[in-house]
Amino acid sequence: MFSSIRPSLISAKFPQLQKPTSSFVHLPQNNLSLRFRAMISTPKSEQSSTNDEVYRVPGLDLSEIDGIAEETFRRYSISSMKRNGNGVSIVWFRNDLRVLDNEALFKAWLSSEVVLPVYCLDPRLFGPTYYFGFPKTGALRAKFLIECLADLKKNLRKHGLDLMIRHGKPEDILPLLVKTFGAHTVYAQKETCSEELIVERQVSKGLQRVEVASNQQQSTGSTQLKRAKLELLWGSTLYHVDDLPFDVSNLPNVYTQFRKSVESKCKISGCIKIPAALGPAPEIKDWGSIPSMDQLGLQGKKVSKGLVFLGGESAALCRVHEYFWKKDLVRVYKEIRNGMLGADYSTKFSTWLASGSLSPRFIYEEVKRYEKERLANDSTYWVLFELIWRDYFRFLSIKYGNSLFHLGGPRRLELKWSQDRTLFESWREGRTGYPLIDANMKELSTTGFMSNRGRQIVCSFLTRDMGIDWRMGAEWFETCLLDYDPCSNYGNWTYGAGVGNDPREDRYFSIPKQAQVYDPEGEFVAYWLPELRPLPKVNRHVPGISYIKPIVPLKFGNKYRQGNQRAGRRSDVAGKQSTRLKL
Numbered sequence: 316m317f318s319s320i321r322p323s324l325i326s327a328k329f330p331q332l333q334k335p336t337s338s339f340v341h342l343p344q345n346n347l348s349l350r351f352r353a354m355i356s357t358p359k360s361e362q363s364s365t366n367d368e369v370y371r372v373p374g375l376d377l378s379e380i381d382g383i384a385e386e387t388f389r390r391y392s393i394s395s396m397k398r399n400g401n402g403v404s405i406v407w408f409r410n411d412l413r414v415l416d417n418e419a420l421f422k423a424w425l426s427s428e429v430v431l432p433v434y435c436l437d438p439r440l441f442g443p444t445y446y447f448g449f450p451k452t453g454a455l456r457a458k459f460l461i462e463c464l465a466d467l468k469k470n471l472r473k474h475g476l477d478l479m480i481r482h483g484k485p486e487d488i489l490p491l492l493v494k495t496f497g498a499h500t501v502y503a504q505k506e507t508c509s510e511e512l513i514v515e516r517q518v519s520k521g522l523q524r525v526e527v528a529s530n531q532q533q534s535t536g537s538t539q540l541k542r543a544k545l546e547l548l549w550g551s552t553l554y555h556v557d558d559l560p561f562d563v564s565n566l567p568n569v570y571t572q573f574r575k576s577v578e579s580k581c582k583i584s585g586c587i588k589i590p591a592a593l594g595p596a597p598e599i600k601d602w603g604s605i606p607s608m609d610q611l612g613l614q615g616k617k618v619s620k621g622l623v624f625l626g627g628e629s630a631a632l633c634r635v636h637e638y639f640w641k642k643d644l645v646r647v648y649k650e651i652r653n654g655m656l657g658a659d660y661s662t663k664f665s666t667w668l669a670s671g672s673l674s675p676r677f678i679y680e681e682v683k684r685y686e687k688e689r690l691a692n693d694s695t696y697w698v699l700f701e702l703i704w705r706d707y708f709r710f711l712s713i714k715y716g717n718s719l720f721h722l723g724g725p726r727r728l729e730l731k732w733s734q735d736r737t738l739f740e741s742w743r744e745g746r747t748g749y750p751l752i753d754a755n756m757k758e759l760s761t762t763g764f765m766s767n768r769g770r771q772i773v774c775s776f777l778t779r780d781m782g783i784d785w786r787m788g789a790e791w792f793e794t795c796l797l798d799y800d801p802c803s804n805y806g807n808w809t810y811g812a813g814v815g816n817d818p819r820e821d822r823y824f825s826i827p828k829q830a831q832v833y834d835p836e837g838e839f840v841a842y843w844l845p846e847l848r849p850l851p852k853v854n855r856h857v858p859g860i861s862y863i864k865p866i867v868p869l870k871f872g873n874k875y876r877q878g879n880q881r882a883g884r885r886s887d888v889a890g891k892q893s894t895r896l897k898l
C-alpha cells in the first residue's frame with residue numbers, strides 16, 4: 316500500500332538531505348552533560364547574543380515548505396482509482412484539517428460526482444470555557460487555526476476543489492447546504508467529547524429534516540425524496556477504534572497494559588492515498604473567505620520570543636520531513652525529549668496533530684521508512700510509544716465520558732481544593748517566585764506552547780504545592796495551548812492532579828530536583844526571565860532577594876543542591892515523588 320521513496324530520489328529532490336546534518340548523531344551515549352547541551356542546543360542561524368531569539372517551527376522557508384508538501388502529496392496520490400457514486404456529497408472539516416490520509420474526504424469523493432468541502436466557524440469555539448470563563452480559544456490558537464484553514468484551502472485547490480468557509484453553527488449551516496446542493500451525505504471525522512458529540516447529534520437531527528431527491532429518482536424523473544445523512548468516520552488515532560482487541564468500555568486502566576495489548580494484537584492501517592484530482596468543485600460564487608482575527612473577535616498577537624509555529628498541513632509535513640530527514644533528530648528523541656528550550660528537543664508534532672493537519676499514521680509510516688533507510692533504535696520506537704499515549708487518552712475519553720472534566724475525575728475522588736484567585740493569578744502570570752514555574756508559564760502565554768516536562772511540573776505545582784482546583788489550570792491550558800485537545804489535556808491534568816483513572820500515575824514533581832536535572836545551568840529560566848541571566852548559573856533557580864519572594868512554600872521544602880553536581884540517574888521519573896494527595 317505504502318511505497319517508500321528511495322534515498323537517491325530524496326537527494327535528487329532535496330540535496331540538503333543527503334546525509335545527516337545534526338551533531339546529535341555523534342553524542343556519546345552516556346555523557347550526561349553533552350546530552351544536556353543537546354537538549355538546549357539551537358540551530359546556528361537562530362542563536363544570538365540577545366535573549367530574544369525565536370525558533371521557527373518548521374525552520375524552513377515558505378517555498379521549501381510548499382515543495383516538501385507537494386512531494387509528499389505526490390508520494391501519497393493514486394492516479395488509477397475511479398469514483399463510483401452519484402450526486403453531491405459534503406465534507407464537513409472539523410479537527411481533521413488535512414488532505415492526506417483523510418477518510419472523510421476520500422469517502423466523500425468516492426461516493427459522489429461532486430464534493431463540497433466546508434468548514435464552519437462555530438461561535439461556541441470562541442466563547443468562554445465551561446467553569447471559569449476564560450476564552451475557549453486564545454489569540455495564538457486562533458491565528459494557528461486561520462493558517463490551517465488557509466493552507467487547507469490552498470491544498471484543496473491544488474486537488475481541484477476549494478474550501479467553503481461559513482460563520483455559524485454547523486447544525487444551522489450544514490442542513491441548508493445539503494438542501495441547496497441536494498447533497499445525499501455529509502461526511503465528517505468522529506469526535507469523542509461531549510461538546511463535539513452534542514454538535515454531531517444536532518447536525519444529524521438537522522439533516523433528518525431535509526429531504527433531497529434520491530439519485531435514482533433524479534435520473535428516472537420521478538419525484539421520490541430521501542433524507543440526507545451524516546456519516547462519521549474515525550480518523551484521529553494511530554490505532555483504529557474498530558481494531559482494538561477489546562471494547563472501549565473495557566479499556567485497561569493501566570497504560571502499559573493497553574500499549575502491550577494493542578502492540579501485540581492490532582495492526583496500524585496504512586495512510587489513505589488520494590487521487591491527485593478530486594474535482595470538479597461545485598460552481599459557487601461565494602466560497603467565503605479565510606477569517607481575520609477581528610472577525611473572530613480577537614486581537615492579533617505576534618510571537619516575538621520562543622517557538623513560532625506555522626499552522627497548516629504543508630507546515631506539518633515539512634516539520635516531519637525536517638525532524639526525520641533533514642535534521643536527523645529522531646535518532647536521539649528518547650534521550651533529549653525532556654528538554655525545555657528550543658525547537659528540536661522533541662518533535663513538536665502535537666500542534667498539527669490536534670488540529671488534524673497531520674495524521675498520526677503518516678508519522679508512523681515515516682518512522683518505519685526511517686528505520687528501514689537509516690536506523691532503528693529505542694528513540695525511533697519512542698516516538699510511537701508517545702503517540703500511543705495520545706491514542707490512550709482519546710480512548711479513555713470514550714470510556715470515562717464527562718468524568719474527565721469533573722473535579723473528582725474518572726475515579727470520582729472527593730478531595731478538597733482551593734480556588735484562591737491570588738494564588739491562581741500568580742501561577743497563570745508566572746509570578747510565583749519559583750523561576751522554573753514562572754519561566755514555563757511565560758512561555759505558555761507568549762507562544763502557546765510548553766514542553767511536556769514543563770507541563771508536568773507546573774501542573775504538579777498548581778495542584779500539589781498550591782492546592783488549587785486542577786480544572787482552573789486545565790481551562791487555562793485550554794485557552795492557551797496551540798495543541799489543545801480535550802482528551803490529552805484533561806486526561807493529563809487528571810493524572811497530574813491525582814484524580815486520573817490510574818492511581819499509579821499519582822506523582823509529585825519536586826521543583827528543586829526537576830530544575831537540577833532538566834535545567835542544570837539555568838539556561839531555560841534565564842531565557843524567559845532575563846533578570847536572572849546576570850546571576851551565577853548556580854543561583855538562577857534560587858535567586859533569593861534578586862527575584863520575587865516565593866508565594867507558597869513547597870510541600871517537601873525547597874532544597875536545591877548548588878554547585879556543579881551531577882544530577883542523579885536521569886530517567887523518565889527523575890524528580891517525581893510518589894505521594895497521595897493530602898490537601
Ligand SMILES: Cc1cc2nc3c(=O)[nH]c(=O)nc-3n(C[C@H](O)[C@H](O)[C@H](O)COP(=O)(O)OP(=O)(O)OC[C@H]3O[C@@H](n4cnc5c(N)ncnc54)[C@H](O)[C@@H]3O)c2cc1C
Nearest residue numbers: 661662663664665701702705767770798799800803804807
Ligand atoms: C498537564 C498536561 C496537559 C497536556 N495537554 C495536552 C494537550 O492539550 N494536547 C496535546 O497534544 N498534548 C498535551 N499534553 C501532552 C504533551 O505534553 C504534549 O503532547 C507534548 O508536550 C507535545 O510536544 P511534542 O509534540 O514535541 O511531543 P513529543 O515528545 O515529540 O511526543 C510526540 C507526540 O506524542 C504525543 N504525546 C507525547 N506525550 C503525550 C502525553 N503525555 N499525552 C498525550 N500525548 C502525548 C503527542 O501527540 C506528541 O506530539 C499535556 C501534558 C500535560 C502534562
